[in-house]
Amino acid sequence: MLKNNQKTKYKQIIDAAVITIAENGYHQCQVSKIARQAGVADGTIYLYFKNKEDILISLFREKMQHFIQRLSEIIAGKNTATEKLLLLVENHFRILSENHALAIVTQLELRQTNKELRLKINDILKGYLKLIDDILIEGIENGEFDAKLDIRLARQMIFGTIDETATSWVMTDHKFDLVSLAPKIHQLLIHGCGNN
Amino acid sequence: MLKNNQKTKYKQIIDAAVITIAENGYHQCQVSKIARQAGVADGTIYLYFKNKEDILISLFREKMQHFIQRLSEIIAGKNTATEKLLLLVENHFRILSENHALAIVTQLELRQTNKELRLKINDILKGYLKLIDDILIEGIENGEFDAKLDIRLARQMIFGTIDETATSWVMTDHKFDLVSLAPKIHQLLIHGCGNN
Amino acid sequence: MLKNNQKTKYKQIIDAAVITIAENGYHQCQVSKIARQAGVADGTIYLYFKNKEDILISLFREKMQHFIQRLSEIIAGKNTATEKLLLLVENHFRILSENHALAIVTQLELRQTNKELRLKINDILKGYLKLIDDILIEGIENGEFDAKLDIRLARQMIFGTIDETATSWVMTDHKFDLVSLAPKIHQLLIHGCGNN
């Protein structure tokens, strides 16, 4: 019960942070604003987080875990790497589309931090990049993908493309439908621009 | 001559800003640090720039102009879109490699800003994205690229991939040679991951 | 039995406070630290003490009582004021030497408080100063001491000298043997600097 309460308040603060940061921007988002949104006192924040930065890191870790978990499950049963890649792109976009505030935080606000913090974020991101790598390896092994593929570069292309598209979508205030772009992006990632 | 001096001091401050921001990070880079590096008084900065943000924007505009200018010239005489794309990637990487401080500023520090500033940055970036679009259009028209290519998405793939790779290179403290990755990335962008 | 338990916990907290304050300094010594050291919950402190200041006052009162008690007993049977003064100085130093943590608290930390609290401390100190006064009066009456002695000033000299020496000893991290200084200090207090 106590454990439960704690978990509740921890997540309560994280969810408040997502909303408040998305609304105000990271640097305009005072701890007191998060506290008010979470319905707790300012000091309470510091019972669950080391400092303001720790809220951001924890938020990203928490959400990324779900993200990876969900994508993993969706991908799990599929047979081809090609299909898995489509589902990855599509559902990456879907999750962001389902939660605009989270999309703003991950695509914009999270980046407004110094290099040290960025390294921590990259560390958390590794779990996601591993998903991509696994798909690539599978694709190479079963002959779907180019045998001479440089996995790191291919992964950077895939992640870079998804990320750039998502950021662009957030910057235009979610004006277009992100999920429906997935097939075309998938096509690009598999076949490139060239006229094959 | 006075006009000349102004231009000198303007660029002097911008160059100081690149160095100082790269060394300290945008948020740890006080205006007074830039002034000291530029060898001028704090107040002098405000004779040439509206505010601190304006330094960043101006810096990016100034450098991006050169960037685009240089890439345009290099690409100019070439016959195929494919070749142009290779040269674009290669020289994009080359310019960043030649100036580590500038690379840090554009890949990391410039992003640590609020949405409003990001929109201004995107605006400046349009000139660069136009270069990519022109190559894509040319490629489609002369049959090198897929006729059904969605130009916006293709551009996002190209830019996203270049950007992700460059950022990754900066984050690892320029540990590997960026320029030599260009051919492989070019190959990926043209043919994708698939086993064509 | 309950009463007994209370007393136990009361002293338990006071002893924890001596250790914790000595280790951390009064202002760096959070109530929660004392509680942890005492093995009780934070809230429990407030069942036995009105507030943090009250811990300090109570601590001093408690320890000073023992201090005075012990000195009184030692002095009791002696015949001359001169001998009593020597024993007072010697045993004052001995008690501090026996308990470094207490010495730190009384000589340094207790002073880091506002005037209001200092007045309360002075009040508790009166019992000790009375000991000195009694020795002085006895010395005057039996001709050992100068008949025209200003008792208040003499007491301030005696206490000031002891206190300064003790503080100096604490500030040097108890580097020298305090007790062995007693005879020389006693000599000084009785005969002064002069060449009599």
Added chain:
Amino acid sequence: MLKNNQKTKYKQIIDAAVITIAENGYHQCQVSKIARQAGVADGTIYLYFKNKEDILISLFREKMQHFIQRLSEIIAGKNTATEKLLLLVENHFRILSENHALAIVTQLELRQTNKELRLKINDILKGYLKLIDDILIEGIENGEFDAKLDIRLARQMIFGTIDETATSWVMTDHKFDLVSLAPKIHQLLIHGCGNN
């Protein structure tokens, strides 16, 4: 002129600090209160002092310099150590009497600081203790004082007695005349309590 202005503002802040700390106590004395009293902006304080603690240290250093300077000059021409000691005590008391606020700060507020700061204060105090030591040495050499005098202990007696008396005077809100106590204290320091 610039140098002059700086010096003026530095001293202006120090004098404001003496008054404000004396009135409010060190821990109740916010930097903004000092700034207001000094007639400068909060931020201006930090152009002249590293932090709040630095104000206290600088204040003590500045005032102690004057203190020592003045005592040195007064003592300078005198022939006997005994006379010098009297003048030292008398003028120590006189300076405190002339500036009640300073007396409060040095006798009470300055002590409300942690050990680290106390060590810095002690360091500054050394100049004053040197004055005492010089008198003692002179007294021993010319036969006024006991040849076997332990200088460190004698100095602690002298300083301890002066300090205790001064603190006691401050604690009673300067109710009695401090300066007039000097002769009796001098008598005590030279001849002790004993009936010589």
Added chain:
DNA sequence: GATGAATGAGACTTCATTCAT
């Protein structure tokens, strides 16, 4: 009696910007 999670007031310090010289 005992707990310990929650509270929330409060202050030091930084730094972009100004303006008198």
Added chain:
DNA sequence: AATGAATGAAGTCTCATTCAT
């Protein structure tokens, strides 16, 4: 044009104390 001393708003975090359990 150039200076740089002065400004002052603004926000993170600590910690003594409370009170529901």
